[in-house]
Amino acid sequence: MLQQLSKLCTSGQIKIADREYKHPTVEEVTQLLRETYFEHYKWTKEVFDCDDFSVILNAFVKQNRYKELAKLPWSFGEAWTKGGKHAVNIAVTPDKVLLIEPQNDKIWEASVGDKIVFIKI
Numbered sequence: 608m609l610q611q612l613s614k615l616c617t618s619g620q621i622k623i624a625d626r627e628y629k630h631p632t633v634e635e636v637t638q639l640l641r642e643t644y645f646e647h648y649k650w651t652k653e654v655f656d657c658d659d660f661s662v663i664l665n666a667f668v669k670q671n672r673y674k675e676l677a678k679l680p681w682s683f684g685e686a687w688t689k690g691g692k693h694a695v696n697i698a699v700t701p702d703k704v705l706l707i708e709p710q711n712d713k714i715w716e717a718s719v720g721d722k723i724v725f726i727k728i
Contacts, residue, residue, distance in 0.1 A: 608682055608699050615704060615717050618724040628682035630701045640712045643667055661685045661694040664709040684728035691724040
């Protein structure tokens with residue numbers, strides 16, 4: 608996993624909290640996004656903006672893993688893109704790294720063009 612992330616993170620700033628993870632499938636990530644309440648949250652400059660959406664989605668994932676009495680956490684976290692100007696979420700699936708825009712549930716495969724400078728999983 609670290610090797611995959613190292614190719615994407617231009618600064619090398621990658622923080623991985625646990626030793627082992629379950630890599631969710633794209634379908635599992637998509638299903639989880641359907642279960643959030645984010646459509647009820649309103650973006651508010653400096654109060655509830657991109658970094659807050661990203662933190663909340665990360666916490667939602669952790670909370671759901673706990674509820675399921677999961678043995679391993681998901682390889683899911685937060686990433687700063689656009690050279691550090693925008694916060695999104697990141698998920699490492701069995702075959703690719705995804706970025707998730709928590710403000711609208713958009714999912715795409717991460718690339719060097721996303722200009723990721725920080726990853727925390």
